[in-house]
Amino acid sequence: MIGVFDSGVGGLTVLKALMRELPAERFVYLGDTARLPYGTKSAATVARYALQAAEALSGYGIKCLVVACNTASAVSLPAVRAHLAPVPVIGVIEPGAEAACAASASGRIAVIATEGTVRGGAYQEAIRLRRPEAEVHALPAPLFVALAEEGLGAGPIAEALAHHYLDALFAPADGALAADTLVLGCTHFPMLAGAIRAAVGPGVRIVDSAETTARHVRLALADAGLASPGGPGGLRLLATDAPERFARIGARFLERPIAPGEVELIDL
Amino acid sequence: MIGVFDSGVGGLTVLKALMRELPAERFVYLGDTARLPYGTKSAATVARYALQAAEALSGYGIKCLVVACNTASAVSLPAVRAHLAPVPVIGVIEPGAEAACAASASGRIAVIATEGTVRGGAYQEAIRLRRPEAEVHALPAPLFVALAEEGLGAGPIAEALAHHYLDALFAPADGALAADTLVLGCTHFPMLAGAIRAAVGPGVRIVDSAETTARHVRLALADAGLASPGGPGGLRLLATDAPERFARIGARFLERPIAPGEVELIDL
Numbered sequence: 001m002i003g004v005f006d007s008g009v010g011g012l013t014v015l016k017a018l019m020r021e022l023p024a025e026r027f028v029y030l031g032d033t034a035r036l037p038y039g040t041k042s043a044a045t046v047a048r049y050a051l052q053a054a055e056a057l058s059g060y061g062i063k064c065l066v067v068a069c070n071t072a073s074a075v076s077l078p079a080v081r082a083h084l085a086p087v088p089v090i091g092v093i094e095p096g097a098e099a100a101c102a103a104s105a106s107g108r109i110a111v112i113a114t115e116g117t118v119r120g121g122a123y124q125e126a127i128r129l130r131r132p133e134a135e136v137h138a139l140p141a142p143l144f145v146a147l148a149e150e151g152l153g154a155g156p157i158a159e160a161l162a163h164h165y166l167d168a169l170f171a172p173a174d175g176a177l178a179a180d181t182l183v184l185g186c187t188h189f190p191m192l193a194g195a196i197r198a199a200v201g202p203g204v205r206i207v208d209s210a211e212t213t214a215r216h217v218r219l220a221l222a223d224a225g226l227a228s229p230g231g232p233g234g235l236r237l238l239a240t241d242a243p244e245r246f247a248r249i250g251a252r253f254l255e256r257p258i259a260p261g262e263v264e265l266i267d268l
Numbered sequence: 269m270i271g272v273f274d275s276g277v278g279g280l281t282v283l284k285a286l287m288r289e290l291p292a293e294r295f296v297y298l299g300d301t302a303r304l305p306y307g308t309k310s311a312a313t314v315a316r317y318a319l320q321a322a323e324a325l326s327g328y329g330i331k332c333l334v335v336a337c338n339t340a341s342a343v344s345l346p347a348v349r350a351h352l353a354p355v356p357v358i359g360v361i362e363p364g365a366e367a368a369c370a371a372s373a374s375g376r377i378a379v380i381a382t383e384g385t386v387r388g389g390a391y392q393e394a395i396r397l398r399r400p401e402a403e404v405h406a407l408p409a410p411l412f413v414a415l416a417e418e419g420l421g422a423g424p425i426a427e428a429l430a431h432h433y434l435d436a437l438f439a440p441a442d443g444a445l446a447a448d449t450l451v452l453g454c455t456h457f458p459m460l461a462g463a464i465r466a467a468v469g470p471g472v473r474i475v476d477s478a479e480t481t482a483r484h485v486r487l488a489l490a491d492a493g494l495a496s497p498g499g500p501g502g503l504r505l506l507a508t509d510a511p512e513r514f515a516r517i518g519a520r521f522l523e524r525p526i527a528p529g530e531v532e533l534i535d536l
Contacts, residue, residue, distance in 0.1 A: 034313060035303060042510045045302060115513075146414035157428050164425060242310045245383075 002217070003057035003065040004029045005050070008036040009149070009246060010187035011068030012253035014092060017214035018066065019233070022221070026234035028060045031250070032268065034241035039114025039142060039186070043075040046116060050076035052268045054084055060236075063226050066217055067091045070185050070209070071114050074122035088220055095216040096183050096209030097126035103205040104181035107131055110169045111138040113185030114145065123185055137179060141165045141189070148191035149249055158192055162199035170200040181205045191253065237263045270485070271325035271333040272297045273318070276304040277417065277514060278455035279336030280521035282360060285482035286334065287501065290489070294502035296328045299518070300536065302509035307382025307410060307454070311343040314384060318344035320536045322352055328504075331494050334485055335359045338453050338477070339382050342390035356488055363484040364451050364477030365394035371473040372449035375399055378437045379406040381453030382413065391453055405447060409433045409457070416459035417517055426460055430467035438468040449473040459521065505531045 002022070004015050008031045015029050030053055032038075038046045050072040054065060065084055067073045073091030081089045100109050111123045118138045127136050144165075147158055170178050182204055184190055190208050197206065221227040239246040243263035251258045270290070272283050276299045283297050298321055300306075306314045318340040322333060333352055335341045341359030349357045368377050379391045386406045395404050412433075415426055438446050450472055452458055458476050465474065489495040507514040511531035519526045 034309065036308075037305075040304075040510065040513060041302065045509050143411070143414050143418055143420070146411050150411055152411070152432075157425065157432060160425050160428060164420075241313050242308065245308060 001026045001028055001060055001062050003054075003060060003062035004068050005053045005057060005065065005072070006031055006069040006187060007038040007072065008033050009250040009253050010145070012250050013187050013190045014066065014068035014210040014213055016254055017210040018217060019235070021214035021218050022228075023233050024228045024231045026228075026231070028057060028062065028236040028238065030057055030238045030266070031240070031246055033239045033246055034268075037114070037145065038069060038071040039116045039145065041116060043116070043120060046072055047076040047079055049268075050080055051083055054080045054089075056266065056268055058084060058087070062087060064217065064221060065089045066213065068187055068213070070187065071116040071120075074117045074120040088224060088226075090213065090217055090220060092187070092209045092213045093122050093126055093185075095212040096185060096207055097123055097130060099207045099209070099212040100127060100181050100183045101130040101134070103207055104131075104134070106177070106180045107134045108177060108179040109134055109136050109181045109183065110166075110179040111136065111183040111185045112141040112144070112165060112189065113138065115140040115142055117185055123183065137169055138185070139165065139169070141186070144192050145186065145188045148188040151252055153191035154194050158195035159198050162192065162195045166196070166199045170204060179204070181207060183207045184209065238266050239263050240266060240268055269294045269296055269328055269330050271322075271328065271330035272336050273321045273325060273333065273340070274299055274337040274455060275306040275340065276301050277518040277521050278413070280518050281455050281458045282334065282336035282478040282481055284522055285478040286485060287503070289482035289486050290496070291501050292496045292499045294496075294499070296325060296330065296504040296506065298325055298506045298534070299508070299514055301507045301514055302536075305382070305413065306337060306339040307384045307413065309384060311384070311388060314340055315344040315347055317536075318348055319351055322348045322357075324534065324536055326352060326355070330355060332485065332489060333357045334481065336455055336481070338455065339384040339388075342385045342388040356492060356494075358481065358485055358488060360455070360477045360481045361390050361394055361453075363480040364453060364475060365391055365398060367475045367477070367480040368395060368449050368451045369398040369402065371475055372399075372402070374445070374448045375402045376445060376447040377402055377404050377449045377451065378434075378447040379404065379451040379453045380409040380412070380433060380457065381406060382410055383408040385453055391451065405437055406453070407433065407437070409454070412460050413454065413456045416456040419520055421459035422462050426463035427466050430460065430463045434464070434467045438472060447472070449475060451475045452477065506534050507531050508534060508536055
């Protein structure tokens with residue numbers, strides 16, 4: 001069993017990539033819907049929540065934990081790793097930073113994320129560790145989260161908002177050099193990929209950390225000899241509040257229907 | 269001391285109206301920023317949070333509690349009243365419903381609110397209690413909350429979103445009769461009053477429950493002989509997480525600067 005944890009439904013974009021990459025594995029996904037969003041909360045609070053979620057998932061006998069929330073990855077990985085050792089714990093920031101460094105020709109990399117992720121500076125740090133000469137611009141795009149949750153990820157409002165957030169970096173009026181790579185540093189943002197592409201134009205490399213994280217997990221399991229030898233796979237969905245809302249909104253993120261009874265309510 | 273409680277900064281629009289209506293009173297405002305938003309959470313969870321907040325505020329010796337959150341008002345008032353009795357507890361739904369019934373000529377009344385408030389049906393019920401023939405349309409407008417918090421309450425994105433939510437009710441394509449009154453059933457929405465006005469046109473009555481609630485509180489205090497005989501007034505601000513964010517965003521809602529040190533961090 002592989003544990004996947006997020007503040008809500010956003011991490012389902014990571015789960016979807018994981019299930020595609022690792023079809024023989026069983027997954028248990030926990031969305032902490034009672035306490036979302038994490039993106040506007042303090043680092044100490046988010047780290048405390050992440051530890052509680054990791055503890056709950058360890059009760060399911062997981063062999064690996066994926067922290068599928070950028071904000072939680074940014075502030076809680078060392079503590080969660082120490083708590084779960086020797087179970088490997090994989091966040092979404094390192095894989096995203098690695099893919100961005102590989103994708104960028106100019107070294108001018110933009111990251112959009114929640115307020116908490118940007119403030120914590122984890123992406124900036126992870127990118128500069130790999131490419132010290134990189135010019136990293138991280139900016140919060142919190143409304144994208146609300147837009148994705150409401151199913152308005154495509155269309156004129158999403159595109160207007162994408163221009164609002166991104167024009168300064170990708171169509172700078174002052175003649176400054178534009179970034180050539182954009183990291184979607186929040187698990188909700190793949191839902192706005194079309195609108196974001198329309199705003200930044202065809203030449204920009206867009207890095208979706210869901211896919212890079214899924215590849216990273218596959219390699220880590222293989223390296224540790226933990227990959228499932230084969231099996232039908234499987235999925236359990238857990239939420240800390242409003243399971244019917246989780247099912248309704250989550251279906252868009254997972255790209256398959258979720259029956260309300262499929263989501264188990266748990267308390268942390 | 270009058271206690272005012274909200275899930276975050278939105279209730280500051282109610283506090284602002286209260287301080288204008290009752291300048292001689294001292295206020296203590298609690299924003300439950302660690303657990304916001306309430307609008308997407310289940311009724312049982314919100315009611316539990318509201319009771320904890322009421323309990324915390326009662327420790328400040330309050331003579332009256334204003335539940336300045338529509339979602340909490342919709343689901344927790346009976347429990348909070350029973351818990352704090354004989355201290356009067358005033359929500360924002362009853363005053364808003366009363367003002368809407370007084371404002372509407374046709375009886376076709378629209379309410380925009382959070383998902384939780386709409387689902388709970390409290391506005392619909394409160395309006396029909398006063399005008400049984402009223403035709404009430406309640407619809408969730410959750411993105412308005414995120415827009416207001418990010419300071420994008422005015423401008424083209426806000427107006428596009430206002431059209432998205434409101435055109436079906438105020439510019440119906442099928443020739444149906446439009447509503448003549450719109451209740452802003454969430455404390456964040458007064459921050460979008462301009463965009464909403466632009467979308468619905470000049471003929472619609474817009475009911476802001478902040479102002480009607482403030483008048484209601486003044487009358488209730490006078491009726492109970494609890495009004496302050498005069499004094500300099502005063503304000504304490506409490507938040508359960510991220511006080512510096514509360515200060516930064518809250519200043520827009522309160523329409524005056526808030527020093528980060530002015531917001532006390534408390535645990536519920």
